[in-house]
Amino acid sequence: MIYKSLTIAGSDSGGGAGIQADLKTFQELEVYGMSVITAVTAQNTLGVQAVYPMTVEAVEEQLHSIAADLQPDSVKTGMLYSAEIIEKVAEFVEKNAWIKLIVDPVMIAKGGASLLQDDAIHAVKTKLMPLAYVITPNIPEAEVLTDMKIETTDDRMLAAKKLYAMGAANVVIKGGHSNDQDVVLDLLYDGEQFFEYKSPRKRTNNTHGTGCTFAAVLTAEIAKGRTLDDAVRMAKKFITAAIDEHLEIGSGHGPTNHWAFRMAGLSIR
Numbered sequence: 001m002i003y004k005s006l007t008i009a010g011s012d013s014g015g016g017a018g019i020q021a022d023l024k025t026f027q028e029l030e031v032y033g034m035s036v037i038t039a040v041t042a043q044n045t046l047g048v049q050a051v052y053p054m055t056v057e058a059v060e061e062q063l064h065s066i067a068a069d070l071q072p073d074s075v076k077t078g079m080l081y082s083a084e085i086i087e088k089v090a091e092f093v094e095k096n097a098w099i100k101l102i103v104d105p106v107m108i109a110k111g112g113a114s115l116l117q118d119d120a121i122h123a124v125k126t127k128l129m130p131l132a133y134v135i136t137p138n139i140p141e142a143e144v145l146t147d148m149k150i151e152t153t154d155d156r157m158l159a160a161k162k163l164y165a166m167g168a169a170n171v172v173i174k175g176g177h178s179n180d181q182d183v184v185l186d187l188l189y190d191g192e193q194f195f196e197y198k199s200p201r202k203r204t205n206n207t208h209g210t211g212c213t214f215a216a217v218l219t220a221e222i223a224k225g226r227t228l229d230d231a232v233r234m235a236k237k238f239i240t241a242a243i244d245e246h247l248e249i250g251s252g253h254g255p256t257n258h259w260a261f262r263m264a265g266l267s268i269r
């Protein structure tokens with residue numbers, strides 16, 4: 001059986017995040033990867049130097065090519081940039097109703113560059129979230145989407161409930177940006193229960209692309225028919241290994257190591 005996942009996201013010329021991180025992750029997990037590029041970024045470990053969004057027509061044609069021939073088992077969205085592109089992506093998901101959609105609501109890169117126009121936030125909430133099987137915001141993204149400040153785990157639980165009420169079938173609020181010094185807690189809410197996934201917090205600058213990689217693991221594992229709990233467990237193991245064995249590349253926020261999980265001999269089955 002060949003499992004197929006599609007990433008709809010921006011290109012990171014530096015290779016650590018975006019389309020490049022997603023395809024590397026799919027490959028490591030033995031899932032056939034496909035891409036629809038929404039924007040090209042000139043980017044390296046020091047930051048984002050420029051953003052060139054694709055036209056809506058270019059995005060639409062890529063989506064059409066995929067739909068006409070290569071039915072993906074799961075679809076991930078990353079950097080979508082504009083409300084117009086989000087609307088096209090939502091149309092595609094609605095027309096292909098079997099698709100399990102993983103929404104990583106990318107807004108701002110670690111260096112501060114905006115990867116989503118301000119007036120596109122409304123479209124994320126109203127067009128994309130109701131179609132999402134799972135949404136994976138980090139804490140600042142969850143704050144924007146819920147219009148609330150998140151400081152404690154209780155705040156995060158309330159935000160997860162709000163995001164669920166906005167239409168996402170499941171919510172994972174990642175903990176990389178929390179104030180916890182020793183532990184990183186990722187929190188899953190499925191509409192009934194909360195599930196906690198903890199790992200030791202690594203003191204490192206080399207976390208570029210962690211959010212993309214985490215959501216790409218979920219996407220690959222969901223394509224294989226894994227439960228969401230199993231998929232989040234795998235994502236946590238994969239990203240922990242990728243951060244532990246980070247690559248000393250560039251002089252800014254370095255990328256994670258997408259082959260660390262495999263090199264550690266950890267099983268993908």
Ligand SMILES: Nc1ncnc2c1ncn2[C@@H]1O[C@H](COP(=O)(O)OP(=O)(O)O)[C@@H](O)[C@H]1O
Nearest residue numbers: 138174175176177184200201202210211214239
């Ligand atoms: N310093 C860290 N040590 C260990 N795990 C981390 C660290 N930073 C992020 N992670 C993990 O990486 C993933 C992405 O987290 P986060 O930083 O919150 O998202 P984003 O990259 O979208 O900002 C999560 O699974 C989180 O637990």
Ligand SMILES: Cc1ncc(COP(=O)(O)OP(=O)(O)O)c(N)n1
Nearest residue numbers: 010017018109110208209210211212
């Ligand atoms: C093209 C592109 N897409 C997404 C991101 C953000 O990736 P993320 O995993 O959130 O990592 P950081 O940028 O926060 O390190 C990106 N930078 N570029």
